[in-house]
Amino acid sequence: MLDITPDKIAHIIIRAREYDSGIDAWAHNGHRRGHGTRTELHDFIESLNDDEQAALVAVMWIGRESFEPEELAEAIATARAEKSTPTEDYLMGEPRLADYLEAGMEALGLSPEDEEQDLQKPV
Secondary structure (H helix, E strand, C coil): CCCCCHHHHHHHHHHHHHHHHCCCCECCCCCECCCCHHHHHHHHHHHCCHHHHHHHHHHHHHHCCCCCHHHHHHHHHHHHHCCCCCHHHHHHCCCCHHHHHHHHHHHCCCCHHHHHHHHHCCC
């Protein structure tokens, strides 16, 4: 069972894409902003509980084909056992994080597109 909701993964995918593209990264004067997409993404991942973080890492690993979808429980156990750095730092160091999370969701039978669309609907 996945201990993180698909909408949380979709939120991370959206923010990771923005972070990778540089949206909101630079102010008009050319100086790096203190807050923005990077900070939001970092803080959001950091705020997840240990079970959610392990599941998130497992989904990413499944997406990059380090584990098969049927090995989800093993991937989660490995994520817990091998954690040596903060999860937010580990994941944000992955250049294709959004792609791997999307692929992982799809491999697990979840629809990242539906979740992303729901998150981006105007309120």
